[in-house]
């Protein structure tokens with residue numbers, strides 16, 4: 001069974017080292033927000049992205065973003081509002 005990963009409504013702030021990551025899109029991972037390979041072949045596929053320098057990123061968890069897997073503020077969040 002798969003479920004949309006749209007229940008949280010706000011981005012996941014996480015600091016990542018350089019590398020390639022797979023953002024879980026099915027909601028079935030035991031290693032959220034990252035894919036653990038448990039998705040089915042006919043459901044949502046993970047979203048692969050690369051980070052080139054250590055940085056804090058905001059991963060969308062509402063499903064409204066136009067810049068997957070990153071939050072684009074469509075949820076109302078602004079990174080400037082974080083202190």
Ligand code: FES
Pocket residue numbers: 009010011012059060061062063064065070071072073074075076077
């Ligand atoms: S968490 Fe989805 S647009 Fe911000």
